[in-house]
Amino acid sequence: MTSAAPEPPKTTAAAQNAAGRTEAADSGVPTETTLPKSWEPQAVEADLYQRWIDAGYFTADPKSDKPGFSIVLPPPNVTGSLHMGHALDHTLMDVLCRRKRMQGFEVLWLPGMDHAGIATQMVVEKQLDAQGANRHELGRDKFIERVWDWKAESGGTILEQMRRIGDSVDWTRERFTLDEGLSRAVQTIFKNLYDSGLIYRAERLVNWSPVLQTAISDIEVKHEEVDGELVSLRYGSLQDDEPHVIVATTRVETMLGDTAVAVHPEDERYRHLIGTTVYHPITERQIPIVADDYVDPAFGSGAVKITPAHDPNDFEIGLRHDLPMPTIMDEQARISGTGTEFDGMDRFEARVKIRERLASEGRVVAEKRPYVHSVGHSERGGEVIEPRLSKQWWVKVADLATMAGDAVRDGDTVIHPKSLEPRWFAWVDDMHDWCISRQLWWGHRIPIWYGPEGDVVCLGPDETAPEGYVQDPDVLDTWFSSGLWPFSTMGWPDATPELAKFYPTSVLVTGYDILFFWVARMMMFGRFVAESESAKAPGKVPFHDVFLHGLVRDEFGRKMSKSRGNGIDPLDWVERFGADALRFTLARGANPGSDLPVGEDHAQAARNFATKLFNATRFALMNGAKPGELPPFGDLTDADRWILDRLDAVRAEVDAAFDRYEFGKACEALYHFAWDEFCDWYLELSKVQFGTDEAAATTRAVLGNVLDTLLRLLHPVIPFVTETLWTALTAEESVVIADWPSAVGAPQDNRAAGRIADTQHLITEIRRFRSDQGLRPGQKVPARITGLAEADLSEMEPYVASLAKLTPAGDEFSVSASIEVRVSRTTLTVELDTSGTVDIEAEKRRLAKDLSSAEKELSQTSAKLGNDAFLAKAPEHVVEKIRTRQRVAEEEVARIGSRLAALGGA
Structure with a gap:
């Protein structure tokens, strides 16, 4: 069947009205x-958000009959501001909360801030330093007052930024880790853990910040590759035929604390020396040579100096072999108590001076510079962290970690994606005891009191210390209080309506990079509370689901950082x-x-x-x-x-x-x-x-x-x-x-879907063909379509004509171009009359210019993809993007070349 393109619809009143409205929409005319x-958006967002708040849409009602859904916001630092990681976290949590409200749930999204002990204390100490003062001159109480004043005036910038991105949190329940209720929860669980024998005080190795003069947590240590030096030193006799060993170290200064040299028990070179002693060239003591499987005989000389008080691996070896553990540095990382000429020196100055002395004695066998190795730095101050033996408070984590692992194994908590479960188990199944004390003033003070006769008591929130008792000066690691966040924010240890309705929380949303730190601590405390008869536990786990998202990176897949200058401010x-x-x-x-x-x-x-x-x-x-x-x-x-x-x-x-x-x-x-x-x-x-x-x-x-x-x-x-x-x-x-949408419920119409798909394909092919013919997008041309009835598309003629800009084939219709289009049932023929609509010479010039651009793009992309150095360094998604550009360029060169040939060349 042959069919002409249809006549335009008759100009009815409805048609005129619709056409007028459509033109108005296209032109932006007020209607x-x-x-x-x-x-x-900038003109309406702030007002819309305030209207939502004023209407109480985000305020949760624990007495509601609706099913409960809850999320606690990972508390940002009081010193913090919104970065892209926060923006991702908050967006995803808000998506979940808004959808659940629409689905008929009573939703609690509870906001708050972390007191951020180290970061906040640093801010205020810097202010004091600028005024020529310090916290010790102020005293503890006055200093804490200054910090609270700073929080009231400047803290919480991030909370206002949360409003800017639309966080639907319940602002009426905003919490702070140092507010009265959360402080009560901290004291309660500390005492419960202490009374259960899970909190103890001991001298152990910690990450020590010489600038902050406190222990810091693993998450506050960032490891960086630095250009250092590897120095090989001769211990024992300088005579080759007398007992001696060669050890290599990147930290020469720590040799002042050496209490042994370790070798592998199967290393034939040193088997005869195991159990003997060797002369220490600085302290002039005889130190033992011990055998330990930790030593790698293939690294360096195969002999390792052991400084138990200043290296985590050496500390473990020291425990295994019952070695002395002298601390050779004070709180500021100055050499101290060694009885040598190096006492009083900064550790880096001592490193140089000790090496110079040993070199003058002929004991420096080799030096390798630069020697690239990983060194821990403080995330806050940037200084090099010093592993240091120190008396601290610890949580015994073995049983707690087992409970945290079992929560996932038993399905009480589900990790999404499941592929990250092995990382969870690898962490909780091999946890080390957790150092919870910090030598700071801003934070939850450890509720331990010491009596004049050496008595030690742990006090709960409603207990008072006996007269003459003195409280421990240290404060708790901020991860201790944030580990209670899911239930402390809802009023625990009291039995509150919020706990009954909203705990355990429904889902925790966070990045996989802090899975081991914050998430594990919340799980341990949540499980402990659940198992403790005295805790009035409202649930077995703190959250049913853990959703772990990835990191926000720049468009090239690189991690955002200040050093790269590729960070993006979400605001x-x-x-x-x-x-x-x-x-x-x-x-x-x-x-x-x-x-x-x-x-x-x-x-x-x-x-x-x-x-x-x-x-x-x-x-x-x-x-x-x-x-x-x-x-x-x-x-x-x-x-x-x-x-x-x-x-x-x-x-x-x-x-x-x-x-x-x-x-x-x-x-x-x-x-x-x-x-x-x-x-x-x-x-x-x-x-x-x-x-x-x-x-x-x-x-x-x-x-x-x-x-x-x-x-x-x-x-x-x-x-x-x-x-x-x-x-x-x-x-x-x-x-x-509003209600979350449900199904429309209309019966599925496959015939309609098929005809629309065929119509879309036909219109798309006609548009592509028109473009190849050099027709402007809005230019109407006479056309004739053959085969519509056979294709069951007769009713679709008006749509094809309108969307493909076709007019009926009149008496003087002359076919100048045609195309065949295959649809579901048959092949259609579309004939166009382009006579008088295309300037052939102008079109050839335009196509020649386009061809030149396409060939240039093809040449550039091919050159990049042919460069082995580029392919070796570029991220895969960047390479794939260039491959896509190359394919598009190839297609364009072919298409334009074909069109030029059809017009008779350039």
């Missing part, structure tokens, strides 16, 4: 819609692109356990997506779209049935992805449905339907319902633009309290 001309993106753009960028890249690279292009694309939704909703409103009861299914067009089917499928896909914490998959599904199917196809098809009186009413209903559901599905991720659009569309109070 009756309540929406502004364009989406300007900068909020200012430039809007909070929704920041959130969508992060959520779209987030899947369990995977790092996500982000760049400005991603944020701009997310901003464009919000604008696309805004324009689509504005078009819908100008055409009278409104959600409500759908017309009978038999009254709907193929386009209506297809979009409703696709909406149901996407809704189910999004639900499944969110339930699996696959945020990226959910966002991708929503993005491509909204942009590729709804905006690019259904809206364009609806313009044809609005031009007819028969279909206009049903189109308004379908368009309104689809948009209503789409905006609700998107709301948890991009709350501001969806609130603006949904309230304009529905005239309802707020999408925050």
Whole structure:
């Protein structure tokens, strides 16, 4: 069958009205819609957020009959400000909370801050230093007052930034790790652990900061590769035929604390020396040679000097062989108590002086410089950490760690992704006792009191020390109080309505990089509380699910850092692109356990997506779209049935992805449905339907319902633009309290879906063919399509004509170009009359210019991909991006060359 392209629809009143509204939407002319001309997030976000707060949407009611859902916010440091890692954390938690509210849950997202002992004390000490004072001059009480004053004036910047990105937290329950309630919880669990024999005091090796003069935790130590030196030293006799050993060290100064030399028990070179002693060249003592499996006989000389008080591995060897453990440095890492000429020197000065003396005596056998090795530095001050033997308070973790591991093994807590479970078990199954004391003033003071006769008592929150008793001066590691966060914030140790309703919490969202530190400590304390009869435990575990996301990296996959200068301020993106753009960028890249690279292009694309939704909703409103009861299914067009089917499928896909914490998959599904199917196809098809009186009413209903559901599905991720659009569309109070979408329930229509797919394919091929012919996108040309009836597409003619810019083939129709398009049932022939529409010479010049650009791109990408050095260094995703550019360039060269040939060459 041969069919001409259809006549345009008759100019009915409805058609004129629809056409006028469509043109208005395209041109941005003000209309009756309540929406502004364009989406300007900065103009509305702050007011929208405050309206949500004032309405109490985020305030949890523990007496509600709704099922409970709870998340506690990982408490940011009081000194902190929002970085991209925080922004990712908060976005994902907010997505979960907003969706659960819409699903009918009573949601508690509890915010708060950590007192950040070291960081906060450093801030105030720097202020004092600038004033020519120090904390010791002030005294402990006055100094603590100064810190509280600083918190009141300057702390909590990050809380305001949380509002900027839309965190739907319950601000009425904001907590601080040093507030009265949490301090009471800290004292309670300390006493419970102490009374259970799980807290003890002992002299052990710790990470010591000579600047802060305190022990610090492993997470506050960052290891960096540095250019050091490896010095080989001769112990024992200088005569080759007399007993001696060669040892190599990167820390010459620690030799002042040597109490042995260790060799491997199977090393034939030293077997005869095991059990003997060797002369120490500085202290002039005889120190034993011991055999230990730790020693690697293939490294250096195979002999290792042992300094138990200043090296963690040496400490373990010292314990195994019952070696003395003299501490040779004071709190500021100055050499002390050795009785040598080096006492009083800084450790680095002593390193040089000792090496010089040994060299003068002929005891420096070899020196390797630079010698690159890993050295621990303080995350806060940047100074080199000194392993140091020190009397500290410890938590005995063996039983607690076993309980933490069993919680996951037994399925009480589920880790997402499951692939990270082995890392969890590797950590908790091999934990070392935890040093919980810090030599600071800002923090929870250890509730241990010492009596005048050497008595030691541990006091609970409601107990008073006997007269004459003195409290331990140290404070607790901040991870101790934050480890109680899931239940201390809800009022434990009291039995509160919040604990009964919201504990255990539903899910913990955090980065996999602190799985071992914060998460493990919360699990240990939560399990201890659950097992302790005196603890009034409300649940077996602190959280049912642990969702571990990856790290935010730059667009090239590199870790963000100050040294690289590649960090991104999330508030900068909020200012430039809007909070929704920041959130969508992060959520779209987030899947369990995977790092996500982000760049400005991603944020701009997310901003464009919000604008696309805004324009689509504005078009819908100008055409009278409104959600409500759908017309009978038999009254709907193929386009209506297809979009409703696709909406149901996407809704189910999004639900499944969110339930699996696959945020990226959910966002991708929503993005491509909204942009590729709804905006690019259904809206364009609806313009044809609005031009007819028969279909206009049903189109308004379908368009309104689809948009209503789409905006609700998107709301948890991009709350501001969806609130603006949904309230304009529905005239309802707020999408925050709207119901989460359920299935439309319309029967699936495969025939309609097939015809729409064929129509899309036909229109796409005609558009591509028009472009190859040099036609402008909006230029209408006469056309004839053959085979529509055989393809069951006769009813789709008006859509094809409108979207492909075709007009009927008149009496003087002359075929100048044609294309065959294969659809489901048959092959269609599309003939165009382009006579008089294309300037052949101008088109050839344009194509020649395009060909030159494509060839240049092909040459550049091929050169990069042919460079072995580039391929060896570049991240895989960068290489793949260039490969994609190369493929596109190859296709362009072929396409343009073919078109030029058809026009008769250049």
